[in-house]
Amino acid sequence: MKEIETLIPHRNPFLYLDEISSFSKEEIVGTTVFSDANEFLTGSFHEFNYVPGVILIEAMAQCGGAGIKKLRLSDGLFGFANIEAANFYKGVEYGVVFKMVIKNIKITNKYFKQSGIGFVADSPCMDLTWVCVRFQ
Numbered sequence: 561m562k563e564i565e566t567l568i569p570h571r572n573p574f575l576y577l578d579e580i581s582s583f584s585k586e587e588i589v590g591t592t593v594f595s596d597a598n599e600f601l602t603g604s605f606h607e608f609n610y611v612p613g614v615i616l617i618e619a620m621a622q623c624g625g626a627g628i629k630k631l632r633l634s635d636g637l638f639g640f641a642n643i644e645a646a647n648f649y650k651g652v653e654y655g656v657v658f659k660m661v662i663k664n665i666k667i668t669n670k671y672f673k674q675s676g677i678g679f680v681a682d683s684p685c686m687d688l689t690w691v692c693v694r695f696q
Contacts, residue, residue, distance in 0.1 A: 567629040568622055569637065573600060576619035580627055588627030588662040592619055594654050610651035613686070616658070616678055617646055620688050624662040624674040633667045636694040641671065644689040656680050670694050 564577050578592045594601070594611045604612040621640060628634055652658050662676040675689040 564622075564626055567626040570622060574618075575622070576615060577622040577626055580623065580630060583627045583630055585631060585633070586664060588624060588630075588660075588664070590623035590626070590660045590662070592623075592658050592660075593656065594652070594658065608651055609653045611654060611658070613646070613648050616648075616652060616686055617643065617688055617690075619658065620660050620662065620676045620678060620686075621674075621690060621692065623660040624664075624672075624676065624690075625692065627662060628664070628667060628672060633664075634669050634672060634694075636669070637696045638672070638692040639695055640690060641693040642691040644691070646686070646688050648686045650680075650683075650685045652678070652680055652685055658685075665689075 561578055576592050577590055580590045582589045601615060625638055659679040660676055662674050665673040665675060671691060671693045673691045677684050678686040
């Protein structure tokens, strides 16, 4: 996780990326596990033990942003400008590996557009398309 902290400004309890396992100009793959360390989130779907969808969206964006920084494709501080589409197919439970496969659609020094699919046990649980802009 220390490497991730050199790539993006997020810190616990708002850091939702454990590792980038592979990266290229076309695709970034990362993982995280939402655990008891994220206890403040567990009240959202307490009966189902599900991670809130908005947190899954944030994890995907952190993975994409960290990958862009790791690739040195753009520099600066970026944040959400637009979420074009977010579709959820099933809940993600705490304690399981959440794998994110991010596709780079367009990258400039001012903004980037990405899309991704989130997986649990090799089964898709969500997809997302978003744009981030450079704040500074």
